[in-house]
Amino acid sequence: MDIYDEIEIEDFTFDPELKIFQHPCPCGDRFAITLDDLVDGEDIAVCPSCSLMVKVIFEPEDLEEFLED
Template sequence: MSIYDEIEIEDLTFDKTLQIYHYPCPCGDRFEIAIDDLRDGQDIAVCPSCSLMIKVIFDKDDLPKPEEPDQTQGQQQVIAAAA
């Protein structure tokens, strides 16, 4: 496995909707890695268009916390169904 570069996580962009970090690749596409993969200890982001890979330098404790399901929304649905 050949690593193109090592990049600090602060230099990657986080897409909250897709829950992925991405970083521009020299080929014109971008390296991508899911936040769940980072939480599982994986640190290699891959470009889907070419064979390049980067190593993401990060501290697992500094990753955004998983969002909890919205409890109030579920309660509102139960109350509406009971009415």
């Protein structure tokens, strides 16, 4: 698996309605990963428009504030 970059979870934006974290991709679209994926231990956000992927750097306790909503 070829990872484009590693990005801290604080640098992602969170959509509380969709429960998804997003970050701008160089192609113009956005990397995305769901809150459920992160809770399940997944840490790779993918861009739906190109082949780039990034690793999300986070600790499980970073997700607590998003789970409370």
